[in-house]
Structures are given as structure tokens and as C-alpha cells.
Amino acid sequence: MVLPHEPEFQQAYDELVSAIQDSTLFEEQPKYKKVIPVVSVPERIIQFRVVWENDKGEAQVNNGYRVQFNSALGPYKGGLRFHPSVNLSILKFLGFEQIFKNALTGLSMGGGKGGSDFNPKDKSDAEIRRFCVSFMRALARYIGQDTDVPAGDIGVGGREVGYLFGAYKQMQNNWSGVLTGKGINWGGSLIRPEATGYGTVYYVEKMIEKATKGKETFKGKKVTISGSGNVAQYAALKVNELGGIVVSLSDSKGSIISKKGITNEQVEAIAKAKLQFKSLEQIIKDEARIFDDSIEYIAGVRPWTKVGQVDVALPCATQNEVSGEEAKALVDAGCKFIAEGSNMGSTKEAIEVFESNRSNDVWYAPGKAANCGGVAVSGLEMAQNSQRVTWSNEEVDSKLKDIMYTCFENCYDTAVKYSTDKNSQGLPSLLKGANIAGFIKVADAMFDQGEVF
Structure with missing residues (x-):
């Protein structure tokens, strides 16, 4: 499929198809080839x-x-x-x-x-x-x-x-x-505003645990985050809760870099000001009492090349926000875990850099897996509406965490099962695992319903 007038859709389509073609799925079960032209x-x-x-x-x-x-x-x-x-x-x-x-x-x-x-x-x-x-x-x-x-x-x-x-x-x-x-007092779900950011961090929690065989956690890890909207804010708060150090946030006009770590108080000030559409540059000027000299604002750049040594990168702004050059800079800076809080946050070139470094313990998680926490809690909101009930914070957060942990295990197991190189010493491709696992579930339903035959 070639759609030069629809470059973003073409990129998403190519990612799915190439991930599946570079696996053993079509070889083991050729029937799934029939699904591609229909599902797209x-x-x-x-x-x-x-x-x-x-x-x-x-x-x-x-x-x-x-x-x-x-x-x-x-x-x-x-x-x-x-x-x-x-x-x-x-x-x-x-x-x-x-x-x-x-x-x-x-x-x-x-x-x-x-x-x-x-x-x-x-x-x-x-x-x-x-x-x-x-x-x-x-x-x-x-x-x-x-x-x-x-x-x-x-x-x-x-x-x-x-x-x-x-x-x-x-x-x-x-x-x-x-x-x-929706609003909490008229049918909304608790944890819904937090869900995408929290979910991304829960997913990375499992990446760190699996990659280090349970020896490491978020504690002490430097985390660079892009964006300063809903997803970035709650990802930052959850990283802080788990003992990580958030070293950046950004918006469309520039980035803030922190030497000591962005605090919860600073995140909350940004959240409040963003409701009034203020820029980060304006916010740190208006809130000088909260933002001290340890915070640097850099206009016109994304944070990836400015943060120095980091362990985790969470693109949480918009599509194609990590370029190939920026991906190389992150890998050179020691970044081991990259997970997209945004949809298709990395360019094709950036993904190639991350995937080619899996043998060096660099692990990349695509948005369709790492940021599915938001829509997961939307699904939980639908369930609560159907039952005319409201679940507690603890209930919803527990269900969200379970969904994200299960999603990771599904992506990991699928990546291993359909790998073309069973003897590889590198980390399995979560990019392939996520695409294949999601595709198989949808494809099986389409066969059952006679949409593909």
C-alpha cells in the first residue's frame, strides 16, 4: 500500500506490516496475510x-x-x-x-x-x-x-x-x-486523567524488572520526559513516586532541563498554568519562587540532546518527536529504556536506531503498548457506566497496573514466540511483540465474524 498523500497513516501501516513480515507469523500461519488488506x-x-x-x-x-x-x-x-x-x-x-x-x-x-x-x-x-x-x-x-x-x-x-x-x-x-x-461526579472514572502517564510508567517498570532480572527498579534512574500536558505530568509524578529523577519536560516552544530533578510542586504548577495555555518559558518566569536556578529553559529544542546522561526516555508529546539523530544521542547518553507515552512518538529512523541496539540492552516500547493505559481506563469507565457504579481510586489503579503488566508480558512472550532469530542474545523486540499480539487478536475476531475468509 502506497499513500503519498497520507504520510502519517503510511508510516503506521508500514510499521505494523514490517514488524509482522520480519517474524515467523506468516510462515507459520499464512492465513493471516489475508487480513492485512482488509484491516487497513x-x-x-x-x-x-x-x-x-x-x-x-x-x-x-x-x-x-x-x-x-x-x-x-x-x-x-x-x-x-x-x-x-x-x-x-x-x-x-x-x-x-x-x-x-x-x-x-x-x-x-x-x-x-x-x-x-x-x-x-x-x-x-x-x-x-x-x-x-x-x-x-x-x-x-x-x-x-x-x-x-x-x-x-x-x-x-x-x-x-x-x-x-x-x-x-x-x-x-x-x-x-x-x-x-467525563467529570467524576457525572459518570467519569477515578484515575482516568492519570491513566496514560501512569500506565506508561507501569509498563517501563516491567521492562526494567525483566531486563535486569529483578535487580533494578526506577529508584535513582534519570528519566527524560517530553511534553508538559496531561500524559507528561502524570508520568513525571509517578516516576517521582517510584524514586526516579525527572530531568526534563517540554512544550512546542522549548524544554526545561533540571539538574536536581523536577519536583511534584513544579509539575503541579505547570499543570495549573497549562490550563491557561501558558508556555513553559512563561511559567518558570511567573513562578520564580518554585523554579530556582537548577532549572534551565532552552528555547526551540526538544530535550533529548540536552539532558546528558539518562536511563529512561518517555516521549509524551506528539507523533514523530524523536528523530534518528536524537535517538543516537539518547543511546550515546546511556539511555536503556525508551517507551512512548505519545502515539508513534519516534520516527522510522529513530526506531531503527533503538531496535539495532537491542543487543546493547537498549529496549524500545511502541506507543500502542506503552500508552494503552489511557484507553484501558476509558474501557473501565464504560464498564462502570454500564453497571451504574463507581470504583475507588485503589480499585481502578490496581486494574490499570494489572492491564499494563499483562500487556507487557503479552508483548514479550509474543516477541519471543515469533522471533526469526531464536538464538539471539539481545532483548526481544517489543515493537514486533506489540504489533503481532494486537494484530492476532483482531484478526482472529475478523475471521470468526466472516470479515475475512
Whole structure:
């Protein structure tokens, strides 16, 4: 499949296919070849216009999308993204990844993704509310708790989910768990905001334990994190809790590097200011009492080449945020564990660098495995909504940890089982393990349902 007009989707497709082809799966079970051309085409793509009124009373128009990619394992499940960069290629890549990510959680969820090229950053609260109502007016007829359950993503947080849910409820005269990421007091799940960041760290916990045969933990390890949004914030807090040292965070304008480690107080100050769309540069100026001389702000760069010696790297910002050169810099800096809190956080060139260094104990985990904690807790939110119950923090966190530990073991065992080099002394490829494990689960369901024959 060659799609030059859809580079992000092409990259996601190539990653899956090359991971499977470079294994023994097709050799051992040739029937799975038939699934590739079917699973790579969405079941349905919905595109619509969103006309909304700005504060001047003027009509504005944006593009809206929902890619309902695959429902073999359950209702379509995946976030809505409001960002100027949104287009069909990005949403198809995200939806395609979501199919296999959701499969790796072990929960009954298909894959989808949606959003709009609307930019919430420079809009008033009233404009965002009016946009959400107009967006849902077009989307409402295509979603439902047993059909398609969207969630938040970049540009869609608790506020936007609330506006979208309220609009759906009014239009459909129906209170159901049609969106996840809802407010705690009206159907949301505890631990949902924390889930992606926490889940990524839980996954890396198992990587460290397996690679060192239980001799090492996060304690004392230097961890470089990109991003400063929801995923990065909670990943940083969990690393601190486990005794690691967070040496960086970043945003689209630059990075902060810490010699002593970014503290929970600093993370919480960043979280509060990011709700007002402040940059990291502005935050450390405004909060000089909290950010001392041990914090350095570097404009216009990602953290990977600026952090010095590190043990763990967690890309938690957006797609393709680690280049080949940056990957080499991380490996040269002693980084042994790389796990994506973002979707497809590493470029093809970066992945090749990480994978080629597995014999040197460098271990890379793709986003479809390492960041599946967010959608896992969305699935737990759906379960709570269906039962009309609310589980405690401890219950949800325990279930999340179990899902991430099980996901790791599944990826590891699958990588070993279908390795083309059974005698290799290097670490097994979690990239291949994650892609193959997710693919097999979806493919088997598609065979059972007569979608492939």
C-alpha cells in the first residue's frame, strides 16, 4: 500500500506490516496475510462541516471527522482531537494504531479516532462551548455506547468533553456512557486523567524488572520526559513516586532541563498554568519562587540532546518527536529504556536506531503498548457506566497496573514466540511483540465474524 498523500497513516501501516513480515507469523500461519488488506481500510469515514458562531457574532467553519476503523472487538473507541494540524492522514494513523492498542488492553473495544482542525487555544470559553455543540450536532447520529464511544485527546480535555456530552444528552434525550473522560461526579472514572502517564510508567517498570532480572527498579534512574500536558505530568509524578529523577519536560516552544530533578510542586504548577495555555518559558518566569536556578529553559529544542546522561526516555508529546539523530544521542547518553507515552512518538529512523541496539540492552516500547493505559481506563469507565457504579481510586489503579503488566508480558512472550532469530542474545523486540499480539487478536475476531475468509 502506497499513500503519498497520507504520510502519517503510511508510516503506521508500514510499521505494523514490517514488524509482522520480519517474524515467523506468516510462515507459520499464512492465513493471516489475508487480513492485512482488509484491516487497513476503515469500515467507515465520516466527514462533516462544523459551523459555529464566534464572540463577534460571525459564522466560522471547520472540518470535522470521525474515522470508525474497526469494530471486530467491540464498539469503536478512540479520542477526539481539536488542533489545526488535524487531517484525515493523522486521524487514520491514530485510528489504525488504536485498533491494536485497544486489543492489547484485553478489553472489548474496537478502534476509531476523530476530531477537527479547530484551534481551542485562542478561543474564549463561550466560543469553545458553541463549537462543541455544533460539532456534536453533526456527530451525534453516528455514535452511541454500543456503537462508538469517543474520548478526549489533544485540545479536548474535561471542559470540552463536558460540553460535548451535554450537547449529546440534549439532542438524543439519552444519558449513557457515550463519551469517556467525563467529570467524576457525572459518570467519569477515578484515575482516568492519570491513566496514560501512569500506565506508561507501569509498563517501563516491567521492562526494567525483566531486563535486569529483578535487580533494578526506577529508584535513582534519570528519566527524560517530553511534553508538559496531561500524559507528561502524570508520568513525571509517578516516576517521582517510584524514586526516579525527572530531568526534563517540554512544550512546542522549548524544554526545561533540571539538574536536581523536577519536583511534584513544579509539575503541579505547570499543570495549573497549562490550563491557561501558558508556555513553559512563561511559567518558570511567573513562578520564580518554585523554579530556582537548577532549572534551565532552552528555547526551540526538544530535550533529548540536552539532558546528558539518562536511563529512561518517555516521549509524551506528539507523533514523530524523536528523530534518528536524537535517538543516537539518547543511546550515546546511556539511555536503556525508551517507551512512548505519545502515539508513534519516534520516527522510522529513530526506531531503527533503538531496535539495532537491542543487543546493547537498549529496549524500545511502541506507543500502542506503552500508552494503552489511557484507553484501558476509558474501557473501565464504560464498564462502570454500564453497571451504574463507581470504583475507588485503589480499585481502578490496581486494574490499570494489572492491564499494563499483562500487556507487557503479552508483548514479550509474543516477541519471543515469533522471533526469526531464536538464538539471539539481545532483548526481544517489543515493537514486533506489540504489533503481532494486537494484530492476532483482531484478526482472529475478523475471521470468526466472516470479515475475512
